[in-house]
Amino acid sequence: MEIRLAGITKVFSPEIVALEDIFLTVEKGEFVYLIGTTGSGKTTLLRLITREIVPTRGQISVGNRNLRKIRSSELPYYRRNLGVVFQDFKLLNDLTVFENVAFVIEAMGVPPRIVQTRVNEVIDLVGLWRRRFLKPMQLSGGERQRVAIARAMANSPSIFLADEPTGNLDLHTSEEIIRLLLSINAAGTTVVVATHDQYLVDAYRQRVVELHDGRLKRDEKRGRYVIDGEL
Amino acid sequence: MGSFRYIFRDTLRLITRHWGLSILTLLTTVTVLFLLGLSSLFALNLRHMVSRVEGELVVQAYLKGGSDATALAKRIRSVSYVRDVRVISPEEALDRLRAKLGNQARAVTLLGENPLPWGLEIQVEKASFVSMLVRDLVALPSVEEVVYSGQLADKLSRISVLATRVSAVIMLLGAVISSLVIFNTIRIALYSRSEEIRVMLLVGATRTYIAFPFVLQGLFLGTIGAAVANGVLAAGYAYAVNVLKLTLPFVVLLRNTPFLIKFHLILLGTGMTLGWMCSWFAVSRFISGANRPE
Numbered sequence: 001m002e003i004r005l006a007g008i009t010k011v012f013s014p015e016i017v018a019l020e021d022i023f024l025t026v027e028k029g030e031f032v033y034l035i036g037t038t039g040s041g042k043t044t045l046l047r048l049i050t051r052e053i054v055p056t057r058g059q060i061s062v063g064n065r066n067l068r069k070i071r072s073s074e075l076p077y078y079r080r081n082l083g084v085v086f087q088d089f090k091l092l093n094d095l096t097v098f099e100n101v102a103f104v105i106e107a108m109g110v111p112p113r114i115v116q117t118r119v120n121e122v123i124d125l126v127g128l129w130r131r132r133f134l135k136p137m138q139l140s141g142g143e144r145q146r147v148a149i150a151r152a153m154a155n156s157p158s159i160f161l162a163d164e165p166t167g168n169l170d171l172h173t174s175e176e177i178i179r180l181l182l183s184i185n186a187a188g189t190t191v192v193v194a195t196h197d198q199y200l201v202d203a204y205r206q207r208v209v210e211l212h213d214g215r216l217k218r219d220e221k222r223g224r225y226v227i228d229g230e231l
Numbered sequence: 232m233g234s235f236r237y238i239f240r241d242t243l244r245l246i247t248r249h250w251g252l253s254i255l256t257l258l259t260t261v262t263v264l265f266l267l268g269l270s271s272l273f274a275l276n277l278r279h280m281v282s283r284v285e286g287e288l289v290v291q292a293y294l295k296g297g298s299d300a301t302a303l304a305k306r307i308r309s310v311s312y313v314r315d316v317r318v319i320s321p322e323e324a325l326d327r328l329r330a331k332l333g334n335q336a337r338a339v340t341l342l343g344e345n346p347l348p349w350g351l352e353i354q355v356e357k358a359s360f361v362s363m364l365v366r367d368l369v370a371l372p373s374v375e376e377v378v379y380s381g382q383l384a385d386k387l388s389r390i391s392v393l394a395t396r397v398s399a400v401i402m403l404l405g406a407v408i409s410s411l412v413i414f415n416t417i418r419i420a421l422y423s424r425s426e427e428i429r430v431m432l433l434v435g436a437t438r439t440y441i442a443f444p445f446v447l448q449g450l451f452l453g454t455i456g457a458a459v460a461n462g463v464l465a466a467g468y469a470y471a472v473n474v475l476k477l478t479l480p481f482v483v484l485l486r487n488t489p490f491l492i493k494f495h496l497i498l499l500g501t502g503m504t505l506g507w508m509c510s511w512f513a514v515s516r517f518i519s520g521a522n523r524p525e
Binding site: 103 | 234236426430432434435436522524525
């Protein structure tokens with residue numbers, strides 16, 4: 001699925017301009033790093049795609065769907081095309097790893113037998129098979145991150161959005177996670193990763209989109225992590 | 232089919248995994264429904280007592296000589312607001328007079344032939360019908376005289392109207408307060424699950440899928456709450472009836488079993504409806520708020 005932002009501006013009251021006049025197209029099957037300093041608008045851009053927020057001006061479309069015109073009754077069905085890894089994981093602490101991953105596809109009405117197979121598959125893929133009956137509080141930060149990735153992968157989404165998926169993780173775990181995201185991308189899924197991780201951006205070079213104070217500053221194929229004031 | 236299974240499982244999960252909140256909600260529901268039941272029973276008994284006194288109000292009609300008392304009684308009985316009509320023969324009237332006179336009963340023999348006329352004792356459904364009945368009776372050619380307690384009937388009529396209004400207000404207030412308390416208790420319970428609901432919305436769960444377990448939980452807690460409240464009320468009421476029978480025998484509480492069963496069934500239905508509706512409103516409002524884009 002293609003993501004197209006045309007002249008997107010997002011203003012939060014009172015007059016906080018989070019994004020200004022963004023034109024960006026992410027092609028189907030692309031892998032994009034979204035970089036920029038804190039407050040540059042990365043998370044806002046991802047939240048626009050998940051339609052948690054709507055733009056103040058401009059059009060945003062995903063596939064052939066104009067997100068401004070989407071009705072609230074259609075929203076769940078739209079969101080089922082997305083796999084989202086939130087910055088704070090958003091795991092449900094009273095559910096086990098298995099249940100956390102399962103409830104995404106259960107919500108789609110998938111029969112229990114298929115849920116069982118699919119959830120086991122993704123949990124195995126993220127390397128948490130032995131920990132599937134533990135609860136998030138019993139896991140390390142990296143493991144929780146992997147549960148969040150497994151949950152986002154569970155419904156085989158067309159678009160995978162990850163907000164700081166390697167934040168606060170050690171290098172080894174971060175590399176594992178990026179490799180996992182690259183393997184998801186290799187299967188044809190569009191991947192957008194908002195990150196601060198210079199090492200990973202430079203080590204696994206892909207398209208880089210840089211935001212600065214809500215404006216699109218740079219858009220490079222196989223770009224490097226270079227941000228004004230950070231290097 | 233899968234969705235129903237998940238919904239029932241999630242309902243059970245909501246109740247058991249958050250048992251502290253469930254018990255708190257249940258206790259609140261029991262208390263609120265108990266108070267609603269209590270106030271309703273009070274209101275119903277108030278109405279019952281007033282209507283009992285009203286029922287005892289008697290209009291006496293004395294007939295002219297040669298009138299057919301039985302035929303007239305049959306005619307009056309067909310009037311919708313007339314509860315009962317009793318024909319009083321001159322002999323019965325004389326016996327009553329003797330009984331009333333007590334030691335002076337012998338004086339009656341001085342009367343010689345029984346001079347008392349045929350009469351009718353009429354009871355109406357409500358005190359407010361008395362004046363209408365008296366007007367109609369006076370207009371009948373066979374009626375000589377009508378005797379009734381005019382002031383008492385008027386007062387009773389006013390008390391009856393007041394009791395009806397007070398009962399309605401008590402029950403309405405009880406229902407409104409119960410709804411608000413249960414609604415807010417469920418809303419507080421819901422807020423503790425707000426993060427979970429937000430995550431479910433973000434991963435593509437439909438409103439129905441998210442709301443159903445909460446609604447079923449509300450229905451379950453409302454039903455159990457009403458059942459417990461009913462049990463406590465029934466036991467307490469039976470005790471009160473027995474105690475009052477011994478201590479204040481003139482205060483007669485409602486003891487109509489079919490009516491009381493109906494009352495408990497209505498309270499159970501109210502608990503179920505309140506539990507269901509309050510949780511539905513609370514969860515719908517919450518989902519609408521969480522789903523509204525900034």
